[in-house]
């Protein structure tokens with residue numbers, strides 16, 4: 001069984017989300033925002049973030065696949081759920097759990113632009129800039145994370161650990177018993 005090493009507890013995560021929600025509310029004070037969460041990992045972050053926004057928002061989700069049951073990106077991103085809203089002329093905030101290589105968000109930003117959005121910005125709970133392969137601008141980043149595989153607060157490993165209220169590093173024990 002892999003070991004869970006604490007990175008951020010619930011209180012720390014909530015404080016980071018509070019600050020980020022305040023920034024977003026200030027930046028979009030004059031208009032309506034379309035907030036699109038990337039399934040499934042962003043579902044808890046998204047729920048906590050939108051409840052702290054003080055501006056009018058409409059909400060949708062998009063689904064992508066790239067990881068399967070691996071801890072490294074396959075490098076190929078596909079859509080598993082299309083956005084169900086007309087984005088023409090809209091300001092979009094794309095909410096993601098974690099930015100790793102940047103492939104997923106680069107693909108989604110291009111996709112949302114192609115749907116006619118007026119603007120697209122990224123909000124990520126966690127960012128691992130050390131692992132970036134594709135340039136993406138993360139306008140709102142709650143926390144710069146270490147180069148490790150993280151779980152909890154929506155993030156999974158083989159669909160497990162999403163329900164944890166904090167963020168943990170998953171440590172794989174490679175020692176073999178004699």
Ligand code: 5GP
Pocket residue numbers: 038041066067073096097098099100101102103104105148149150151155156157
């Ligand atoms: P990227 O396309 O930036 O390489 O990867 C983005 C997606 O990979 C995230 O939405 C997330 O699903 C997954 N991912 C990247 N790093 C991690 C990690 O440390 N833990 C987990 N659970 N998922 C990750």
